[in-house]
Amino acid sequence: MHALTLEWSFFASLLFLGGWFWLAMNSYWTRVLTIGLVLAAWGSVLAFGVYVGISQIAEGSFWGLMPIIVAAGLSSLYWIAIDAAVKWVEAQKHYYGGFWKPWDAP
Secondary structure, eight states: OHHHHHHHHHHHHHHHHHHHHHHHHHOHHHHHHHHHHHHHHHHHHHHHHHHHHHHHHHTTOGGGHHHHHHHHHHHHHHHHHHHHHHHHHHHHHHHHSSOOOGGGOO
């Protein structure tokens, strides 16, 4: 029962994030807020990974380098993904005049 609850909460969070990012593509301030929140989450994950890595290195385990390497790799991928998403949204708005909005349908 517990795993099923976790699965449904995972799918619900994916639906929420999908709706939020759709809104972020159509609204300037929502996009700014989304990028800010993603950067804040990115920074906290990076800081936690570095903290765990340094504490494991201090205990004598060189496996502590793995969280630091993973955090550095993910941070570069996040930056590339954010940059590509912003450029794609701007290109869509420029060439197609915006996104399809259900409330504007005839």
